[in-house]
Amino acid sequence: MSEPRTVITFGTFDVFHVGHLRMIERAAGLGERLVVGVSADALNVRKKGREPVFSEQERLAIIAALRPVDGVFLEESLELKRDYIVEYGADVLVMGDDWAGRFDELKDVCEVVYLSRTPAISTTALIEKISGNG
Numbered sequence: 001m002s003e004p005r006t007v008i009t010f011g012t013f014d015v016f017h018v019g020h021l022r023m024i025e026r027a028a029g030l031g032e033r034l035v036v037g038v039s040a041d042a043l044n045v046r047k048k049g050r051e052p053v054f055s056e057q058e059r060l061a062i063i064a065a066l067r068p069v070d071g072v073f074l075e076e077s078l079e080l081k082r083d084y085i086v087e088y089g090a091d092v093l094v095m096g097d098d099w100a101g102r103f104d105e106l107k108d109v110c111e112v113v114y115l116s117r118t119p120a121i122s123t124t125a126l127i128e129k130i131s132g133n134g
């Protein structure tokens with residue numbers, strides 16, 4: 001029998017939507033245990049120039065409550081993926097294909113898989129729609 005595989009994935013998961021859910025479900029399907037790094041508020045400000053709608057504690061709570069998710073942690077920096085993979089014993093890194101190729105250098109520590117994103121849905125589009133600008 002083969003060893004149980006741990007999958008790791010990362011994201012902000014702000015204004016949680018079905019595209020996020022599908023990514024988490026498909027990531028979970030690649031192994032027996034799924035650990036999710038939720039981007040810190042400060043990382044978002046650095047990366048996207050704005051605070052998320054929901055705080056990191058709220059986003060962590062939402063992701064932790066999902067059935068396919070076995071563990072969550074705060075992702076403090078994009079540059080720490082290698083450390084997180086080792087710390088959580090991940091066998092597979094799953095990222096959306098908007099990051100395709102960006103993490104290939106980690107293939108020496110785990111398998112790296114890029115999954116296609118769900119078309120036509122995004123947090124930015126939802127915010128615009130809700131605020132009446134979309």
Ligand code: C2G
Binds near residue numbers: 022038097121122
């Ligand atoms: N996603 C998706 N389909 C969408 C929107 C998002 O499959 N329509 C996926 C993304 O590809 C990602 C996850 O849902 O795998 C979370 O999306 P974001 O919160 O937008 O992730 P991002 O801000 O890019 O964070 O270390 C990397 C960062 O933490 C990535």
